[in-house]
Amino acid sequence: MGFLDKVPRLEALIERLESAEGLEDLQNVIEELRDSFGVDHMIYHWVNSKGDQYGCGTYDLEWVNRYVQKGYLRVDPVIVGCFQRFHPVDWKRFDWSSKAARAFMQDAIEHGVGNQGYSIPIRGPNGQFAHFTLSHNCNDEDWQTFTDKNRRDLILISHSFNQKALEFQPGRTPESSQSLSPREIEAMTLLATGLSRAQAADQLSISEHTLRVYVESARHKLGALNTTHAVARALNRGLIVI
Amino acid sequence: MGFLDKVPRLEALIERLESAEGLEDLQNVIEELRDSFGVDHMIYHWVNSKGDQYGCGTYDLEWVNRYVQKGYLRVDPVIVGCFQRFHPVDWKRFDWSSKAARAFMQDAIEHGVGNQGYSIPIRGPNGQFAHFTLSHNCNDEDWQTFTDKNRRDLILISHSFNQKALEFQPGRTPESSQSLSPREIEAMTLLATGLSRAQAADQLSISEHTLRVYVESARHKLGALNTTHAVARALNRGLIVI
DNA sequence: CGCCCCCTCGCAGTTTCTGGGGAGTAGGAT
DNA sequence: ATCCTACTCCCCAGAAACTGCGAGGGGGCG
Numbered sequence: 001m002g003f004l005d006k007v008p009r010l011e012a013l014i015e016r017l018e019s020a021e022g023l024e025d026l027q028n029v030i031e032e033l034r035d036s037f038g039v040d041h042m043i044y045h046w047v048n049s050k051g052d053q054y055g056c057g058t059y060d061l062e063w064v065n066r067y068v069q070k071g072y073l074r075v076d077p078v079i080v081g082c083f084q085r086f087h088p089v090d091w092k093r094f095d096w097s098s099k100a101a102r103a104f105m106q107d108a109i110e111h112g113v114g115n116q117g118y119s120i121p122i123r124g125p126n127g128q129f130a131h132f133t134l135s136h137n138c139n140d141e142d143w144q145t146f147t148d149k150n151r152r153d154l155i156l157i158s159h160s161f162n163q164k165a166l167e168f169q170p171g172r173t174p175e176s177s178q179s180l181s182p183r184e185i186e187a188m189t190l191l192a193t194g195l196s197r198a199q200a201a202d203q204l205s206i207s208e209h210t211l212r213v214y215v216e217s218a219r220h221k222l223g224a225l226n227t228t229h230a231v232a233r234a235l236n237r238g239l240i241v242i
Numbered sequence: 243m244g245f246l247d248k249v250p251r252l253e254a255l256i257e258r259l260e261s262a263e264g265l266e267d268l269q270n271v272i273e274e275l276r277d278s279f280g281v282d283h284m285i286y287h288w289v290n291s292k293g294d295q296y297g298c299g300t301y302d303l304e305w306v307n308r309y310v311q312k313g314y315l316r317v318d319p320v321i322v323g324c325f326q327r328f329h330p331v332d333w334k335r336f337d338w339s340s341k342a343a344r345a346f347m348q349d350a351i352e353h354g355v356g357n358q359g360y361s362i363p364i365r366g367p368n369g370q371f372a373h374f375t376l377s378h379n380c381n382d383e384d385w386q387t388f389t390d391k392n393r394r395d396l397i398l399i400s401h402s403f404n405q406k407a408l409e410f411q412p413g414r415t416p417e418s419s420q421s422l423s424p425r426e427i428e429a430m431t432l433l434a435t436g437l438s439r440a441q442a443a444d445q446l447s448i449s450e451h452t453l454r455v456y457v458e459s460a461r462h463k464l465g466a467l468n469t470t471h472a473v474a475r476a477l478n479r480g481l482i483v484i
Numbered sequence: 485c486g487c488c489c490c491c492t493c494g495c496a497g498t499t500t501c502t503g504g505g506g507a508g509t510a511g512g513a514t
Numbered sequence: 515a516t517c518c519t520a521c522t523c524c525c526c527a528g529a530a531a532c533t534g535c536g537a538g539g540g541g542g543c544g
Contacts, residue, residue, distance in 0.1 A: 074424065086366040087405050099512080123365035124328040127483040155401060156394050163329050179340070181490060185316070194471030196530070210492050212531090217490090225436030226500095227531075228470045232434040232484055235477050238325040241289070241316060242474055423520060438500070452522050458503080459520090468530095469501075 003038030003136065004146055010153045017160045023168045026161070027056045033157065034058050037150065040114045041135040044161050046128070046169070047073065054169065057133075063111035072107075075100045082121035082131040088151060091117035092140070116143040120158040124166060125238075132158030180218050180239050187214040189240045192231045245280030245378065246388055252395045259402050265410050268403070269298045275399065276300050279392065281378040282356045286403055288372040288411075289321065296411070299375075305353035314349075317342045324363035324373040330393060332385070333359035333377075358385040362400040366408060369479040374400035422460050422481050429456040431482045434473045 013036060020029050026044070034042040043057030053073060055064065066072075073079060081094035096102060109115060114135035122130045132154070136143065180188065183204075190200035201211035215227055222237075224230035234240045255278060262271050268286070276284040285299030295315060297306065308314075315321060323336035338344060351357060356377035364372045376396070378385065389396075422430065425446075432442035443453035457469060464479075466472035476482045 084367050086370075086408060087401070121367075123480070125326050125363075127369070127477065127480045128328075129480070129483075152398055155398060159329070159397060166328060182342075183491065189316075191470055192474040194467030194474075196468070198530085206491085207493055209494060213492080216532090226438070228433055228473050229436030231470050231474050232436075232477055235474055236484060238322050241321070241325075242478060425521065440500085448521090449523060451524060454501085455522080456520095457501095 003138070004142060004149075006036065006038040008033075008036040008150070008153060010156065013153075013157060014160050017157065017164060020164050023056070023165075026164060026168070030056055030161075031058055037134065039134050039136040039146075041112075041133075043133045043135070044130065044158075044165060045079075045133065046130040046162075046165060047079065054165070056165075060112050063108070063113065066107070066111065072104055075104050077101045077104070078117065078119050078131065078133060082119050083129065085121050088118060088120040088147075088155060090143070090147060091119065114138075116140070118143075118147045118154070120154060122158055122162045124162065128166070130162055130165070132161060180221060180234065181214075184214045184218040184221075185240055187211050188218050188231060188234050189242060191215065191227060192235065192240055192242045245380070246384060246391075248278065248280040250275075250278040250392070250395060252398065255395075255399060256402050259399065259406060262406050265298070265407075268406060268410070272298055272403075273300055279376065281376050281388075283354075283375075283377040285375045285377070286372065286400075286407060287321075287375065288370075288407060289315065296407075298407075302354050305350070305355065308349070308353065312349075314346055317346045319343045319346070320359070320361050320373065320375060324361050325371065327363055330360060330362040330389075330397060332389060333361065334382070356380075358382070360385075360389045360396070362396060364400055364404045366404065367480070369477075369481075370408070372404055372407070374403060422463060422476065423456075426456045426460040426463075427476075427482055429453050430460050430473060430476050431484060433457065433469060434477065434482055434484045 013033060016032065017029055020026050030042050030044060034040075041058045043055060043059060045053065045055040045057070047053045053068070067076075077094040077096055078091065081089060094101075096105060114137040116138055117133060117135045119131045119133040122132060124130075134154070136146075138146075186204060187200060190203055191197070195203065197211055197215070198208050201208040204211065215230070218224075218234065219227065219230040222230045222233045224233050231240075235242070255275060258274065259271050262268050272284050272286060276282075283300045285297060285301060287295065287297040287299070289295050295310070309318075319336040319338055320333065323331060336343075338347060356379040358380055359375060359377045361373045361375040364374060366372075374396070376389075378388075380388075428446060429442060432445055433439070437445065439453055439457070440450050443450040446453065457472070460466075460476065461469065461472040464472045464475040464481075466475050473482075477484070
């Protein structure tokens with residue numbers, strides 16, 4: 001039975017996904033998902049800008065290691081393309097024109113990655129970014145048919161998968177956020193918009209000294225080392241919005 | 243017929259949504275969606291870093307104006323709560339404990355917002371943030387039944403809606419092409435974590451002068467007035483993660 | 485009533501940031 | 515081949531921010 005004839009049952013798949021009990025189990029889940037959709041590979045890949053990454057999926061371990069070791073993260077058009085997009089996208093629509101990208105593609109195909117691919121960008125709080133990707137070996141027409149048919153189910157699955165992955169990801173849970181006083185919020189917000197302390201104080205019609213007290217206070221509450229750090233933390237915790 | 247008996251046809255709704263031809267038409271679409279689901283209100287609310295906001299939905303115009311004029315954007319637990327979350331969330335799970343939040347809620351209910359609500363956070367490239375929200379007047383049990391039943395459809399609809407809204411707002415991502423270089427990202431990330439320039443330079447094993455060049459460069463690219471501003475913008479646009 | 489937090493204001497010395505300059509290498513793109 | 519970008523290093527002087535010390539009034543809460 002070809003992969004076009006598979007009829008994945010969304011309900012059952014999501015139920016299984018939500019019953020997952022740890023990162024190891026997610027690996028089992030993604031293999032089951034791959035089988036349910038009948039494609040060659042399915043991958044969840046989480047990444048942040050520090051270069052940390054976590055992934056689970058059905059690629060060869062050798063390829064995964066090579067990917068990490070060669071720093072393909074900064075070359076991979078799937079990463080770059082997903083980062084710029086909102087909606088699911090076929091790999092054909094990525095920019096493969098650069099030399100590095102073409103070399104990467106050739107290397108990938110040699111390591112068992114399919115010639116077709118479909119990736120769903122996912123974004124969470126605090127700039128979290130991931131993508132959920134399917135890869136397969138087939139012709140363009142079949143792939144188009146397949147992705148058209150399963151697009152919505154895949155969106156929902158990728159969402160649930162990301163939620164599960166976030167749950168199991170240590171250190172991604174928000175710290176105990178002590179709230180800021182109204183004045184502190186105002187002061188931090190103005191600084192975050194680029195005003196100097198003097199300008200911000202002027203805008204609030206208070207002395208610069210007073211404003212400084214608010215900023216200091218906010219810094220201490222946030223456990224921040226300096227103003228920039230405090231603004232960054234306040235933004236990250238959603239305490240201020242700019 | 244109560245709102246629990248409605249059987250919205252996802253296919254038709256999304257088809258209609260994708261045929262929308264402008265922001266004005268999106269307003270029609272959201273009213274049709276509201277009627278299809280049989281709830282009191284449906285809202286799409288887009289927010290950016292500068293405090294600009296765009297919304298369309300079925301709230302009273304008076305309430306919308308009041309919301310903007312009173313700066314409720316900075317108080318609204320729906321905004322704060324969605325900003326910290328990934329998955330759709332019932333309003334009951336937001337933090338309504340602060341005095342400002344309770345005053346806001348009372349004001350909202352007096353202006354026709356329902357006592358129940360369900361919000362879906364949406365994030366796009368470059369730190370774009372929005373939420374898709376339903377509000378209704380009913381008891382907890384009915385609302386739970388309704389949201390459980392329609393959760394998946396609403397996720398898909400909110401996605402398509404956001405894509406459409408993005409399409410019609412090309413100016414939404416004006417400086418999107420101004421991405422930061424790898425070194426600039428590293429430098430900004432370190433500053434955002436509280437390090438001084440000297441410490442950050444040390445960590446990158448470069449001279450402080452060089453680091454300063456990166457920071458300056460990033461500042462110019464981001465159109466920021468100072469380092470704190472630049473860090474705030476980079477965080478908001480999802481260019482760096484801490 | 486005392487306690488704690490919030491708001492407001494002040495001084496002074498030290499460190500850091502800002503905003504100009506200039507200069508050279510390497511790699512990719514056109 | 516040439517241009518452009520990214521990366522690395524250097525100087526200087528003025529402006530701004532940080533650190534740590536202080537003060538007092540107001541409001542809510544047990």
